Amino acid sequence: MTTKEVFHGVPGILRPFKDFLEKKGLKKGEQVVYYGVPGTCTPFVELLGFAVRSLELEQVFVPMVDENKAHTIHNVPDIGMQAGSAMMHVKPKVIVIMGGLSMPNVPVTAEQVKAVIDRHPGALVIGVCFMKMFEKAGWLSTITFDCLIDANIDPVEVIKNT
Numbered sequence: 437m438t439t440k441e442v443f444h445g446v447p448g449i450l451r452p453f454k455d456f457l458e459k460k461g462l463k464k465g466e467q468v469v470y471y472g473v474p475g476t477c478t479p480f481v482e483l484l485g486f487a488v489r490s491l492e493l494e495q496v497f498v499p500m501v502d503e504n505k506a507h508t509i510h511n512v513p514d515i516g517m518q519a520g521s522a523m524m525h526v527k528p529k530v531i532v533i534m535g536g537l538s539m540p541n542v543p544v545t546a547e548q549v550k551a552v553i554d555r556h557p558g559a560l561v562i563g564v565c566f567m568k569m570f571e572k573a574g575w576l577s578t579i580t581f582d583c584l585i586d587a588n589i590d591p592v593e594v595i596k597n598t
Contacts (some may be wrong), residue, residue: 437581443499446483448586448587449483449484449564449587450483450484450486450487451488452486452583453484453488453564453583453585454487454488454491455515455564456562456582456583457488457491457493457530457567458491458511459566460491460530460560461480462491462529462530462539464491464492464530465492465493465494466480466493466494466530466541467493467494467495467496467526467527467528467529467530468485468488468493468494468495468496468528468529468530468532468544469495469496469497469498469506469526469528469530469531469532470484470495470497470509470532470534470535471498471500471501471515471531471532471533471534471537471549471552472494472497472498472499472500472534472537473536473539473542474499474500474536474540475500476536477534477535477536477537477580478497478519480499480564481509481517481532481534482509482516482517482519483517484532484564485509485517486511486516486517489511489517493529493530494508494520495508495509495510495517496508496509496523496526497509498526498529499541500537500542500544501537501544501548501549501551503526503552505520505522506521506522506523506526507521507522507523508520508521508522509571516549518535525558528556528559529559529560530559530560530561530562531553531556531559531561531562532551532562532563533549533561533562533564533579533581534564534565535564535565535566535569535570535586536565537549538565538569538572538573538575539569539573540573544545546573546575546577546578546579547578549575549578549579550578550579553579557580560582560583561579561580561581561582562581562582562583562584562585563579563581563583563584563585563586564584564585564587565584565587566586566587566588566589567584567586567587567588567589567590568586569586570584570586577596
């Protein structure tokens with residue numbers, strides 16, 4: 437059965453993410469691996485990682501889909517989650533696909549992401565995107581998400597004193 441819930445703001449992204457992982461009964465040290473665009477997706481990965489830091493999971497960021505370039509995500513006191521040292525072993529219990537990968541001009545296809553998912557059978561697959569990006573890019577016909585968090589950033593208001 438498919439369930440749809442509506443939340444608001446940044447907590448509306450982070451709380452359902454943490455709740456979903458908590459309900460899956462993950463064990464201390466199991467890997468959550470985030471796949472995303474460097475720079476663009478990284479701050480969102482750090483926010484998601486911060487939300488689940490108390491679960492004591494090993495968190496990893498993979499730029500694009502190149503697992504050879506994986507880095508740990510760790511808590512820096514008084515700062516938050518940050519990318520750290522290179523990660524030698526990627527064995528996700530949870531795969532988090534960031535919507536930036538599906539943006540126009542990003543050289544990653546849904547088929548490449550599906551191949552990553554297929555390399556890790558049994559891993560949960562979570563999608564995190566904004567503005568229905570996975571749907572707009574046509575990725576939902578190729579990738580099945582166990583959980584999809586789709587947020588809106590609209591409107592964006594800019595106020596300047598000139």
